[in-house]
Amino acid sequence: MVEISSDVIRGYNDTMILSILLLEPSYGYEISKQIKTITDGKYIIKETTLYSAFTRMEKNGFIESFTVEKDMEGNGKKRTYYRITEEGRKYYESKCEEWELTKDVVQKFIRR
Amino acid sequence: MVEISSDVIRGYNDTMILSILLLEPSYGYEISKQIKTITDGKYIIKETTLYSAFTRMEKNGFIESFTVEKDMEGNGKKRTYYRITEEGRKYYESKCEEWELTKDVVQKFIRR
């Protein structure tokens, strides 16, 4: 089985998280499950990677946090939600552009 | 201008170098020029990145070095050439496979 190394995905963990937050605010556990689902289990983000990304991105102004004690049905644990900021959107867009370039560049060194 | 961040290309510097060594042995300065040419100047590998990659890959058994005092016409400076090993070829092949997977995974989070 082919596995994705951390050195490869490194530059795109933030992008993945932001792409999920584009739709609506979410929290760690939920985001990690979504990433797994979206990639059909091909990529599972590590907890520490995820939470350190939150800290970093909040510091960079790409996301903002807020706390929710219970969900709307009164269930679940206390959660820290994150919402994407305007800066975060811009950063995400720039990462998408960068990705197109990266794809082209790397592809030139891949044997088909 | 879009630029490729080091966090993104991190996992593929070794792969790029190896793909060049697949054809014939080469040395640092030449390889860096080739990477620039192949990517139409879109990616320029840093000297320190390149030479530290050599050290690492030789340690890992992916490449072997040998010294050449002058080129075949008797020109140029002393150079350290590298040749890819069988292990290096295998590693390169596995990186190509990994790349196909990575492309698919990242693409799912990119807005088109």
Added chain:
DNA sequence: TAAAGTACTTCATCTGTTGAAGTAAATATA
């Protein structure tokens, strides 16, 4: 009542990349 799932946090360590700086020979240019 125990196990599994949810939802994190802290911390030390690792690895590849990088900037700064330096060395020195070969070649091109004035």
Added chain:
DNA sequence: TATATTTACTTCAACAGATGAAGTACTTTA
């Protein structure tokens, strides 16, 4: 012939993101 540029590296310290290990604690399911 003197100078600038190109070639061809090397050393070293610093940095940032990823990660494993470990821990906490509440909630839901069996």
